[in-house]
Amino acid sequence: MATDSATTTTPEGTTTAASPAASSALAGRARLVLMVLCAAQFMVGLDFSILNVALPELGADLGFSTANLQWAVTAFALPSGGLLLLAGRISDLYGRRRLFLAGLVLFAAASALAALAWGPAAFLAGRVLQGIAAAVIVPAGMALLTTSFAEGPQRAKAMSVMGSIMALGFTAGMVLGGVLAQAFGWRSTMWLLGGAALAVLFAAPGLLTESRRPDRPRLDIPGAVTVTGGLLALIYALSTAAEHGFGRGDVIGGLIAAAVLLPAFVAIESRTAEPLVSMRLLRRRNVAFGAAGGLITFSMMSSVIFLTTLYLQEIRGMSPMTSGLIFGVLGLAAAAGGAVAPKVLARLGAKSTLVAGLIGQAVFTATLIAIGDSALGVWLILVPGSVACFFHLFAIVAYQITVTTGVPNEQQGLATGIVTSAQQIGLTVGIPLLSALAASNTELLSGLRLGLGADALVLAATAVLVAVALPRVRR
Numbered sequence: 499m500a501t502d503s504a505t506t507t508t509p510e511g512t513t514t515a516a517s518p519a520a521s522s523a524l525a526g527r528a529r530l531v532l533m534v535l536c537a538a539q540f541m542v543g544l545d546f547s548i549l550n551v552a553l554p555e556l557g558a559d560l561g562f563s564t565a566n567l568q569w570a571v572t573a574f575a576l577p578s579g580g581l582l583l584l585a586g587r588i589s590d591l592y593g594r595r596r597l598f599l600a601g602l603v604l605f606a607a608a609s610a611l612a613a614l615a616w617g618p619a620a621f622l623a624g625r626v627l628q629g630i631a632a633a634v635i636v637p638a639g640m641a642l643l644t645t646s647f648a649e650g651p652q653r654a655k656a657m658s659v660m661g662s663i664m665a666l667g668f669t670a671g672m673v674l675g676g677v678l679a680q681a682f683g684w685r686s687t688m689w690l691l692g693g694a695a696l697a698v699l700f701a702a703p704g705l706l707t708e709s710r711r712p713d714r715p716r717l718d719i720p721g722a723v724t725v726t727g728g729l730l731a732l733i734y735a736l737s738t739a740a741e742h743g744f745g746r747g748d749v750i751g752g753l754i755a756a757a758v759l760l761p762a763f764v765a766i767e768s769r770t771a772e773p774l775v776s777m778r779l780l781r782r783r784n785v786a787f788g789a790a791g792g793l794i795t796f797s798m799m800s801s802v803i804f805l806t807t808l809y810l811q812e813i814r815g816m817s818p819m820t821s822g823l824i825f826g827v828l829g830l831a832a833a834a835g836g837a838v839a840p841k842v843l844a845r846l847g848a849k850s851t852l853v854a855g856l857i858g859q860a861v862f863t864a865t866l867i868a869i870g871d872s873a874l875g876v877w878l879i880l881v882p883g884s885v886a887c888f889f890h891l892f893a894i895v896a897y898q899i900t901v902t903t904g905v906p907n908e909q910q911g912l913a914t915g916i917v918t919s920a921q922q923i924g925l926t927v928g929i930p931l932l933s934a935l936a937a938s939n940t941e942l943l944s945g946l947r948l949g950l951g952a953d954a955l956v957l958a959a960t961a962v963l964v965a966v967a968l969p970r971v972r973r
Contacts, residue, residue: 527705531646532656534702535639536663538602541694542632543667544674545574546925548687552679559684560618572737573622577629578636579922580730584722586637586918587774591717594638594645595708601634602699609692613685624688636918642706644902644913655840657898663836664894669829676819720766721774728759729919736927744934775916779905785916787968788900791852792920794960795859795893797928798953802863802886803828804929805936805949806879809869813943814876824880831884835891842892843899852896853965858889860957866950870943900968928953 549556549570556562556570589597608631612624643660647653678686735752742749767773779785803825810821843851865882869875898917905913932949939945 528646528652528656530701531705532643532659534698534705535643536660537694537698537701538598538635538639539660540663540667540670541605541691541698542578542636543664544671544694545628545632545691547668547671548675548678548691549684552675552684552687555679556621556684560615560621562618569618569622570625572734573625574629574632575737575922575925576730576733577626578632579733579919579925580726581630581633582637582919582922583729583775583916584726585634586641586916587717587722589634589638589641593708594641595702595706597634598638598642598706599699599702601631601638602695602702605631605635606692606695606699609688609695613688613692628691640898640918641913651840651844653899653902657895659836660898666829666833669825669832672822673819673826673829676817676822680819716772718767718770718772718774721763721770724759724763724766725774728756728763729923731759732756733923736931739934779913780916782904783967783969784900784903785905785913787964788848788852788897789916789920791856791893791960791964791968792897792901792917793924793927794956795856795890795897796921796924797931798863798957799859799887799890799928800925801928801932801949801953802866802883804933805946805953806866806869806883808936808942809875809946810879813871813946824876827880828884828887832887832891835888836895838888839892839895843896847970848896848899848903849964849968849970851892852900852968853961855889855891855893855896856957856961856964859886859893860954860961862886862889863950863957864954867947867954869947869950 553570562570585597605628608624608627610624612621612628615621615624640660643656644653647656674690675687678684678690731752735749735756738746738752739749744750744753763775764777767775767777807821807825810816810824816824839851842854846854862882862885866878866886869878897920901917901920902913932953935952936942936945936949939948
């Protein structure tokens with residue numbers, strides 16, 4: 499990108515050049531736009547983890563049985579992951595700004611319902627609505643970012659900041675959840691989320707401009723039904739399996755439904771004139787293999803957090819709050835990785851940065867196999883674990899750039915839907931698979947080591963796949 503010009507995005511989603519004299523003003527406004535969009539992503543990141551350490555108190559207060567307590571998390575994860583592609587496409591067609599603002603309104607209202615819940619049904623209704631809102635906010639916000647920042651260093655910097663903020667949101671949720679639940683009760687976590695949504699909603703209208711496809715093609719209903727149903731079935735099955743194993747009838751039924759619906763979706767999209775997801779887009783190697791890299795880096799890091807949480811609390815006997823503070827250190831390392839990632843991207847390019855991120859995450863995850871009964875295990879999590887998180891942000895930023903590079907503005911909502919679907923599915927897939935593997939060993943510590951070793955191997959194999967199959971992505 500030239501240093502003596504700037505770009506701006508029109509309401510139709512096209513990019514035009516700005517005069518050199520306007521560059522500094524646009525840069526200042528661009529920073530405010532980025533802050534608003536990052537704040538929304540941070541809020542959603544918080545929601546993924548803020549209840550984790552407060553679940554026992556929540557269950558006792560609302561009368562959840564132990565078997566049903568997992569629904570406090572699953573009720574959010576199901577719609578937030580299953581509706582992403584559909585929501586991304588709708589935002590392309592009917593306005594990304596409009597959908598983004600509507601999602602914020604719904605998120606604030608849903609958070610209030612969850613905070614005021616008088617029983618399990620009301621609370622779960624609030625969580626489902628939060629998940630629907632998140633499914634709207636994330637792809638619409640990502641599309642607004644990619645259409646507001648030109649391809650190249652400007653977009654790489656913006657996406658690296660957003661990747662760092664999302665990682666910080668997930669980690670901060672674990673810390674804030676413990677602090678707020680202990681000081682003010684679990685309901686304070688939901689009030690915090692509602693207040694954050696209102697704050698973003700207050701700032702966003704004056705900064706964001708509308709962006710949509712001008713031709714308004716017909717929405718692909720059969721494709722929407724099959725992909726949404728398939729993703730919901732897959733996420734439900736994997737989330738339930740994390741708690742109850744893969745032998746339950748509903749888990750097997752969910753996996754069968756996903757195995758039928760997702761291929762049916764591909765077949766429908768190959769034949770329809772106006773597909774929900776362009777097969778031509780998915781056949782781009784940068785989209786397919788970039789998304790695969792993103793899915794793996796998220797799934798393996800979420801698994802590391804889960805497995806090391808078991809280690810810290812079950813083997814080392816630490817409190818949820820102390821564990822959360824340890825993961826806060828890892829979150830700061832991830833933020834540092836996000837800050838450095840644009841410089842690495844500028845030097846190496848997106849493909850090499852993605853490979854480096856996966857390899858670095860694999861190598862330093864592998865060192866965690868040495869955890870044991872002594873305090874050395876805690877230091878391994880703090881030091882090599884932090885370095886793994888540092889490289890994790892390289893992979894996050896690089897895969898986002900890889901998937902969205904070269905995609906027309908009218909399909910940016912779809913491309914960012916693929917980006918965020920890879921993230922959400924990754925967060926869902928890794929934990930049940932590796933926790934099941936860890937549980938196959940009757941001795942907890944040995945099982946955790948087995949799971950961490952498998953985690954590192956999957957990352958290394960993915961790095962090789964990306965290095966071989968992914969074309970070099972233009973910066």
